[in-house]
Amino acid sequence: MKKPFITKQQAEEIIKTYPTPFHIYDEKQIRENARNLYKAFSWNEGFREYFAVKATPNPAILKILQEEGCGVDCSSLTELMMSECCGFSGEDIVFSSNVTPKEDYLKARELGALINLDDFTHIEFLEKLCGIPETIMCRYNPGGRFEIETQVMDNPAEAKYGFTHEQIIEGFKLLKEKGAKRFGIHAFLASNTVSNAYYPKLARILFELAVEIKEKTGVKISLIDLSGGIGVPYELDKQPNDIFAIGEGVHKAFDEILIPAGLGDIKISTELGRYMLAPYGHLVTKCIHHKHIYKEYIGVDATACDLMRPAMYGAYHHITVLGKENQPCDHLYDVTGSLCENNDKFAIDRMLPQIDDGDILVIHDTGAHGYSMGYNYNGRLRHAELLLCEDGSVRMIRRAETPADYFATFDFCGVMDKYLK
Numbered sequence: 001m002k003k004p005f006i007t008k009q010q011a012e013e014i015i016k017t018y019p020t021p022f023h024i025y026d027e028k029q030i031r032e033n034a035r036n037l038y039k040a041f042s043w044n045e046g047f048r049e050y051f052a053v054k055a056t057p058n059p060a061i062l063k064i065l066q067e068e069g070c071g072v073d074c075s076s077l078t079e080l081m082m083s084e085c086c087g088f089s090g091e092d093i094v095f096s097s098n099v100t101p102k103e104d105y106l107k108a109r110e111l112g113a114l115i116n117l118d119d120f121t122h123i124e125f126l127e128k129l130c131g132i133p134e135t136i137m138c139r140y141n142p143g144g145r146f147e148i149e150t151q152v153m154d155n156p157a158e159a160k161y162g163f164t165h166e167q168i169i170e171g172f173k174l175l176k177e178k179g180a181k182r183f184g185i186h187a188f189l190a191s192n193t194v195s196n197a198y199y200p201k202l203a204r205i206l207f208e209l210a211v212e213i214k215e216k217t218g219v220k221i222s223l224i225d226l227s228g229g230i231g232v233p234y235e236l237d238k239q240p241n242d243i244f245a246i247g248e249g250v251h252k253a254f255d256e257i258l259i260p261a262g263l264g265d266i267k268i269s270t271e272l273g274r275y276m277l278a279p280y281g282h283l284v285t286k287c288i289h290h291k292h293i294y295k296e297y298i299g300v301d302a303t304a305c306d307l308m309r310p311a312m313y314g315a316y317h318h319i320t321v322l323g324k325e326n327q328p329c330d331h332l333y334d335v336t337g338s339l340c341e342n343n344d345k346f347a348i349d350r351m352l353p354q355i356d357d358g359d360i361l362v363i364h365d366t367g368a369h370g371y372s373m374g375y376n377y378n379g380r381l382r383h384a385e386l387l388l389c390e391d392g393s394v395r396m397i398r399r400a401e402t403p404a405d406y407f408a409t410f411d412f413c414g415v416m417d418k419y420l421k
């Protein structure tokens with residue numbers, strides 16, 4: 001069972017001010033979850049979560065996480081700009097990008113961010129552009145397959161990210177020669193892992209690498225960034241990760257590998273996105289259409305422009321029909337948006353209670369990689385983002401797009417002026 005964090009009554013009240021569809025986030029749970037993450041890693045002095053901005057790029061969300069002690073993980077110029085405006089600076093920011101344009105590195109350097117290089121050639125690129133900073137990180141790609149107990153989690157050899165093993169050893173030698181003083185390593189080897197074993201396994205790989213780098217180059221690693229990848233159970237048959245078991249698993253690896261090697265003062269960091277936000281966001285949408293052809297279709301007022309994951313990955317998102325939580329799921333539906341694209345479906349062949357026009361549907365687990373992956377196909381506009389505050393009030397944290405926003409990039413040619421106000 002997945003229980004929405006708003007009731008039908010609450011939703012009806014909200015809709016009086018903010019019509020559907022909208023994304024809504026639950027401040028209380030976001031804070032609780034962040035606090036638990038910090039507790040789980042409290043054994044590591046200096047532990048820090050750098051929230052992956054791309055998951056939910058909204059200043060109000062960044063501020064909440066900032067209050068909980070988090071920094072930010074940025075990978076583009078605009079993410080850096082948003083973080084700057086929210087008051088993140090210096091080592092509050094990790095800049096983990098790839099195929100990085102010059103402007104992005106310049107901004108990261110201006111803000112004093114921790115720069116995480118994705119490629120060996122970027123050592124020279126960065127040096128020529130703005131010099132090597134005192135603290136520098138490199139992203140590692142071990143190649144091969146990443147397995148946990150014979151289960152293949154992902155395929156790093158096919159991933160575009162990071163330095164090879166040989167490159168990272170050479171890279172740290174070079175960075176040291178070029179004057180860097182403090183060093184970090186980073187890796188992201190599997191996404192949306194619903195397994196308490198992912199971080200501990202990844203940590204072992206990075207901890208052993210830190211020991212090897214010390215032995216082979218004399219460079220002492222002081223930061224290890226476990227990046228993102230802790231997942232959430234979108235499906236009902238999966239169990240949520242236990243962050244305390246994960247923290248303890250990393251702790252054990254730390255004690256076994258880093259302490260004996262004299263590297264016990266390494267600071268651990270994370271760049272979680274999905275784990276920090278996904279379960280604490282809902283896409284709330286209304287049924288506006290029924291269609292009976294070869295299948296039964298429920299048309300809703302949201303589209304894949306608001307939530308692309310089902311269209312892009314065939315991702316499952318659980319749906320609750322508000323007020324009908326206890327009715328039998330005895331109707332087989334496809335729940336669709338209005339795009340002229342047959343993959344614009346929030347659910348396919350889903351058993352749900354009977355849905356009537358005007359029913360309010362909650363699409364679960366949309367708090368991360370939801371709004372942010374949105375787009376404007378078919379000229380469909382993206383909708384508002386709301387925050388359910390701790391005191392129970394609701395605040396708009398991003399307004400819905402208007403046609404004028406959609407036409408704004410034609411402001412130079414006069415053609416669309418009629419609609420540009």
Ligand SMILES: *Cc1c(COP(=O)(O)O)cnc(C)c1O
Pocket residue numbers: 052054055073075096188191192227228229230271272273274275368
């Ligand atoms: C996307 C990304 C993250 C966050 O990933 P999640 O799956 O949301 O945890 C962290 N770090 C980097 C470099 C990323 O690209």
